[in-house]
Amino acid sequence: MRWITQDLPGEVARELFAARDAGAGEQQQTVILARALGHAYFRERGRRAHGLHVAFSDVEFADFSIG
Template structure:
């Protein structure tokens, strides 16, 4: 498992909570996150995906 810590706007959290409250499945929530990460990392006008080279990226594996 890869953990990615990336700032996302509050609107994304609201959309995720609304999906959860509407009994949306994990797949729907993953789509919401993927769209938000894609926008944040690749479509924000940056020439390169800077989110993946910044110190805010944390990659680790659970110890369980």
Template sequence: MRWITQYLPGEVARELFAARDAGAGEQQQTVLLARALGHAYFRDGGRRSHGLHIAFSDLEFADFSIG
């Protein structure tokens, strides 16, 4: 299990809300979140691990705050 605390830009929230409002299911929203976290956390904003593909499996908990 990996605990990740990561800042994501507001555009990610907009993309997630737009997907939800367009009827995207949890699976599709999880893919969007995995892509955003992959870029910000694992690829360090595009500075490393360029070919890395990120997928969530068995996501147990997510907590979001706006600050």
């Protein structure tokens, strides 16, 4: 199990809300979140792990806040 605490840029929230408002399902929104986490957390905003594929699956708990 991996605990991740990561700040994501505001454009990720905007993309998620836009997808939701356009009728995107949970799977499509999960892809957006996985892409954002992959870039920010695993690839350190492009500084490492180029080409790494991130799948956001088997999530037991998620807590999000806007601040």
